Amino acid sequence: MAVLLQRHHAAVACLLLYYLTGGLSAPDPRQREALIQLEASMQTGGQMVLTDVEQLLDALLFKMKQEEIARADFPPAMHFFKARDLIRTSPIFNLLQKMPKGGALHVHDFGMVDVEWLVKNVTYRPHCYMCFTDIQSVRFIFSSRWPKALPHCSPWTLLENLRAKMVNTTDLDNSIMGNMTLFTDQDPETLYPSQDVIWDKFEQTFLALWGLVTYAPVFRDYYYQGLTQFYMDNVMYLELRALLPEIYELDGSTHDAAWTLKTYQEVTRQFTADHPDFFGARIIFTIHRGVNASVMASVVEEAMKLQRDFPDIMAGFDMVGREDRGRPLWYFRDALSLPVERGVTLPFFFHAGETDLEGSEVDQNLLDALLLNTSRIGHGFALLRHPVAKDISRKRGVALEVCPISNQVMKLVKDLRNHPAAALMSENHPVVISSDDPGMFGSSGLSYDFYEAFVGFGGIRSNLGTLKELAINSLRYSSLTPKQQEKAVVLWQRRWDTFVSENAF
Ligand SMILES: *[C@@H]1O[C@H](CO)[C@@H](O)[C@H](O)[C@H]1NC(C)=O
Ligand SMILES: *[C@@H]1O[C@H](CO)[C@@H](O)[C@H](O)[C@H]1NC(C)=O
Ligand SMILES: *[C@@H]1O[C@H](CO)[C@@H](O)[C@H](O)[C@H]1NC(C)=O
Ligand SMILES: *[C@@H]1O[C@H](CO)[C@@H](O)[C@H](O)[C@H]1NC(C)=O
Ligand SMILES: *[C@@H]1O[C@H](CO)[C@@H](O)[C@H](O)[C@H]1NC(C)=O
Ligand SMILES: [Zn+2]
Numbered sequence: 153m154a155v156l157l158q159r160h161h162a163a164v165a166c167l168l169l170y171y172l173t174g175g176l177s178a179p180d181p182r183q184r185e186a187l188i189q190l191e192a193s194m195q196t197g198g199q200m201v202l203t204d205v206e207q208l209l210d211a212l213l214f215k216m217k218q219e220e221i222a223r224a225d226f227p228p229a230m231h232f233f234k235a236r237d238l239i240r241t242s243p244i245f246n247l248l249q250k251m252p253k254g255g256a257l258h259v260h261d262f263g264m265v266d267v268e269w270l271v272k273n274v275t276y277r278p279h280c281y282m283c284f285t286d287i288q289s290v291r292f293i294f295s296s297r298w299p300k301a302l303p304h305c306s307p308w309t310l311l312e313n314l315r316a317k318m319v320n321t322t323d324l325d326n327s328i329m330g331n332m333t334l335f336t337d338q339d340p341e342t343l344y345p346s347q348d349v350i351w352d353k354f355e356q357t358f359l360a361l362w363g364l365v366t367y368a369p370v371f372r373d374y375y376y377q378g379l380t381q382f383y384m385d386n387v388m389y390l391e392l393r394a395l396l397p398e399i400y401e402l403d404g405s406t407h408d409a410a411w412t413l414k415t416y417q418e419v420t421r422q423f424t425a426d427h428p429d430f431f432g433a434r435i436i437f438t439i440h441r442g443v444n445a446s447v448m449a450s451v452v453e454e455a456m457k458l459q460r461d462f463p464d465i466m467a468g469f470d471m472v473g474r475e476d477r478g479r480p481l482w483y484f485r486d487a488l489s490l491p492v493e494r495g496v497t498l499p500f501f502f503h504a505g506e507t508d509l510e511g512s513e514v515d516q517n518l519l520d521a522l523l524l525n526t527s528r529i530g531h532g533f534a535l536l537r538h539p540v541a542k543d544i545s546r547k548r549g550v551a552l553e554v555c556p557i558s559n560q561v562m563k564l565v566k567d568l569r570n571h572p573a574a575a576l577m578s579e580n581h582p583v584v585i586s587s588d589d590p591g592m593f594g595s596s597g598l599s600y601d602f603y604e605a606f607v608g609f610g611g612i613r614s615n616l617g618t619l620k621e622l623a624i625n626s627l628r629y630s631s632l633t634p635k636q637q638e639k640a641v642v643l644w645q646r647r648w649d650t651f652v653s654e655n656a657f
Contacts, residue, residue, distance in 0.1 A: 197617030228608025263589025335594030385597025441478030468499030503530035
């Protein structure tokens with residue numbers, strides 16, 4: 153269908169061009185109008201047929217957009233940390249929060265919940281110990297006994313005792329929070345002057361919250377809380393990239409990856425039982441790309457086993473960590489070829505092209521991901537500079553998971569109007585919008601990223617059809633079976649119709 157439309161567009165464009173170059177007369181306004189219409193029809197959502205009620209809402213949205221763009225501070229042009237308060241007061245944002253957005257397909261296990269919950273809820277639980285590292289970060293552990301000291305960290309203190317000695321714990325709580333997120337009230341450009349600085353801090357934040365979220369009772373609650381936050385933001389389905397780390401109990405005993413995956417499955421079932429209009433969640437097993445080839449081979453073996461044992465919850469496999477510092481996909485080609493050599497299914501969902509280092513080894517990840525038969529591409533920020541990869545991605549329907557706020561905070565782009573996905577969406581390249589690690593960026597759910605995509609990428613031109621197609625994309629490009637997708641789309645459509653009729657007048 154997409155290919156047919158593309159051919160159709162090409163034919164129309166040729167025809168128009170023929171007329172344009174045919175005569176030497178003054179430009180014809182009707183031809184101009186036809187060209188404008190042609191471009192508009194090519195964008196994401198450009199082929200959507202809107203109902204009468206949808207058209208009313210679309211007209212309302214158009215008015216809101218014009219007012220938004222006339223504002224002195226245009227949020228998508230600003231750093232998200234400074235724009236967040238502005239966005240919160242935006243009527244468009246308000247509408248996007250209510251909009252059924254479908255699925256979130258690119259979210260990481262320990263970045264899905266806002267860190268305030270971690271501090272206010274988790275660090276107030278009993279048996280929580282904290283130490284201060286050499287580089288002004290913090291580490292945590294829950295333990296029934298006094299835990300053994302960590303290298304490069306102060307002796308452990310029981311948080312309960314520490315807080316009991318204080319008159320006012322606000323400053324302590326804020327400093328803990330500051331260690332678990334990138335979000336800051338300071339000037340982000342000064343605090344994070346380079347990609348190296350922000351990636352270092354990013355890795356520190358994960359280490360800081362690690363001991364909290366890998367404690368078994370917290371692990372369950374954290375995931376349930378994460379599902380709640382996405383659900384409250386009108387997201388009905390989630391594909392979570394998860395490290396499946398060792399999870400520990402108060403007595404120090406630990407659980408393996410299969411236990412962790414099973415726990416995800418149980419909590420998901422519990423959540424959908426409590427919220428029947430939530431469709432569900434699936435897990436993409438991830439490993440840090442810092443490992444070597446032999447470790448990768450054994451992890452891929454494990455992934456194949458998990459895929460076989462938990463086919464319902466397990467969606468596939470991916471790697472995490474900064475692409476520019478890690479090993480390229482090609483280095484792992486033997487390990488990543490194991491499934492296809494054995495005739496075993498292990499779908500891949502590779503992060504690729506989250507870089508602006510053109511021409512490096514890592515910059516080849518986009519093509520290599522496609523060679524390795526990836527089902528989607530995480531970020532694909534560099535796709536515009538790879539015409540062949542772009543072509544394959546479009547023809548095979550390998551969607552890009554675009555995470556606008558993440559790309560801005562991690563310093564790939566400053567002004568979101570200049571994000572490459574703006575160009576990709578102007579020709580309806582397969583994309584979905586996601587939020588990567590909302591807890592790290594001070595956002596939550598999907599609405600902030602939808603706002604940036606809708607107002608920033610699309611400018612005045614993107615419309616209700618764009619939003620509708622993006623939401624449908626998030627189910628169509630999910631790892632759900634075609635039958636499940638049908639079911640999910642029906643459920644989504646019902647909620648969409650309600651949303652439209654409740655907001656069109
Ligand atoms: C912490 O979260 C748990 C699980 O969501 C909840 O049951 C509990 O009431 C919360 N406690 C506080 C102090 O907020
Ligand atoms: C605690 O300290 C914070 C920041 O220092 C302050 O804003 C707050 O009012 C204090 N709370 C109380 C109860 O004194
Ligand atoms: C992290 O915690 C330490 C110790 O409480 C504190 O000195 C430091 O300022 C915190 N960092 C941030 C960014 O809040
Ligand atoms: C790969 O890494 C593992 C774990 O760090 C290590 O034990 C092993 O020796 C490494 N293998 C090679 C070939 O370097
Ligand atoms: C590519 O991946 C899909 C999804 O996992 C799978 O169905 C298909 O068989 C794979 N094709 C090849 C050639 O490996
Ligand atoms: Zn990611």
